[in-house]
Amino acid sequence: MLEIFLFALAMMYSPGPVNMLSLFxxxxxxxxxxxxFCAGVGVAMCLLFIVTGYLGSSFMTEALQGVAALAGGSYIAYLALKIIKASFQVQKANNTPQNLTFVAGFLMQLTNPKAMVAVLPIVTVQFPNAHVEGAMILLMSMMLGAMAGGAPASYFVAGNRLKQAVLNPTIMSWLQRVMGVMLLFLAVEFLISGLSMLAQGDNLLSKLAVKV
Structure with a gap:
């Protein structure tokens, strides 16, 4: 059981678009x-664990993961461009794109390929090894979802503690630009990953069609 939480901790608390946005x-x-926003992330992960845990990982095809990655990459690119645009405007204390809502966190995590990278090994390998089944799947999903929501929350708290050192308008402008560029790189990575997954899914369907 401990291995499940250690793996989830390493995956969820590593730097990623959700955690980076929370830090910023x-x-x-x-x-x-x-x-x-953090609560939305936690609920999305809880839902992914529940659905995958009870329905099995077979429903999460390469094509479906590809579509999710493309959607997530597009949304991250949108946020990145808004952050870069904001960096060239008159700086205010909270000059951050007003998109960090519950729904934004939920949708962003739901379409985050990194989320499925964390969910699938836990559900397909570690749950069976730890004999997690039945009602335990729901309980574990809720606990892991809470951990997932705690990841961006901890990044937010860390950033909040450091804000006094970087509230200078010039520093804030450059910080926004760096953050925007980093998110754009992540968005491109998501889009490439999504196209690759869609291509693999199409190849699989073609092979099945030939066999039939």
Whole structure:
């Protein structure tokens, strides 16, 4: 059982688009409203664990993962461009794109390929090894979902503690630009990954069609 939480901890608390946005929100003095974004992330992960745990991983095909990656990459690119645009405007204490809502966190995590990278090994390998089944799947999903929501929340708190060092308007502008460029790179990675998954899914369908 401990291995499940250690693996989830390593995957969920490593730097990623969700955690980076939360860190930036803390640094930018966005306010504690950002925690609703973190809650959306946690609920999305809980849902992924529940659905995958009870229905099995077979429903999460390469094509479906590809579509999710493309959607996630497009949304991250949109946020990145908004952040870069904001960096060239008059700086305010909370000059952060007003998109860190519960729904934004939920959808962003739901379409995050990294989320499925964390979910699938746990559900397909570690759950059976730990004899997690029945009602335990629901309980474990809720606990892991809470861990997932805690990851961006911890990044937000860390950024909030550091904000006094970087509230200078010039520093904030460059921080926004760097953050935007990093998110754009992540968005491109998501889009490439999504196209690759779709291509693999099409190849699989073609092979099955030939066999039939």
């Amino acid at each position: 929100a803390g640094v930018s003095d966005y306010g504690w409203r950002a925690l609703r």
